[in-house]
Amino acid sequence: MYTLLSGLLRHALKKDEYCILILGLDNAGKTTFLEQTKTKFTKNYKGMNLGKITTTVGLNIGKIDISGSRLMFWDLGGQEELQSLWDKYFAESHGIIYLVDSVDVDRIQESKQAFDNMLRSEALDTVPLLVLANKQDVLSCATVLDIKKAFHDSSTHIGNRDCMIRSVSALTGQGVNEGIEWMVKCVQRNPYRPPRQKDGA
Template structure:
């Protein structure tokens, strides 16, 4: 009986989870994008003050529920040392958002190099 009720509960309330990577160079606006997205889609989320956002060291995680789906955003640090870790997350992700600071023209070629980094399977 427990298995039947447990299965019914999961069928009614469990959401499909999708993991999305947010990648880009440091100071490209990845965390700002994540905070703005969480503010827009989570009604009760007040959001972090944009002036208090600092460089991501490691990983920020944000969750948004849209319909019957749960989107988990993984905001990975963009420093050169952390870019080598990006490919470790690809296998677990369902999508990638690559953020480019188009006003920082001096770093556009650096951003292209980071985007073109080979993926180690």
């Protein structure tokens, strides 16, 4: 009886867990986005000062619970020499959040190139993609439409997976909730990448 009850309890406490990679060039705002996400979705979370985040050399990990699921985030460093490490994480990922620095218009093509390289990996087939035009709090930034145009011919690699581009400010938090809520719906309905089962604690 005890074994049955404890087994049922363990089952009830299990959570579907999805791994979301946060990618983009260095300085795009990935770590700021992760910290903002944790702040918004974790009660009483006291994270680091968003204005004091420095470049990521390895990776940052974070988790939130949302809509009955757990999202595990892996925020990888975006510097050129670190981009070759991204594909080590592709096979285990359920979703990609790709940040573009809308202020640094000189690097938008470089960002598109890194995006296309990433999409060439078959390990990412069927994985939902959320492209975020970040730093929209800065008046002089490129608009979502500008970024859409710049990334237009990448659509040939996208196929029929869920894909969305939207504006965000990781610093002020504008658009962060909507982006995360979109992503959780996509990973939950994607039949090709079932979740991992983890203890809910």
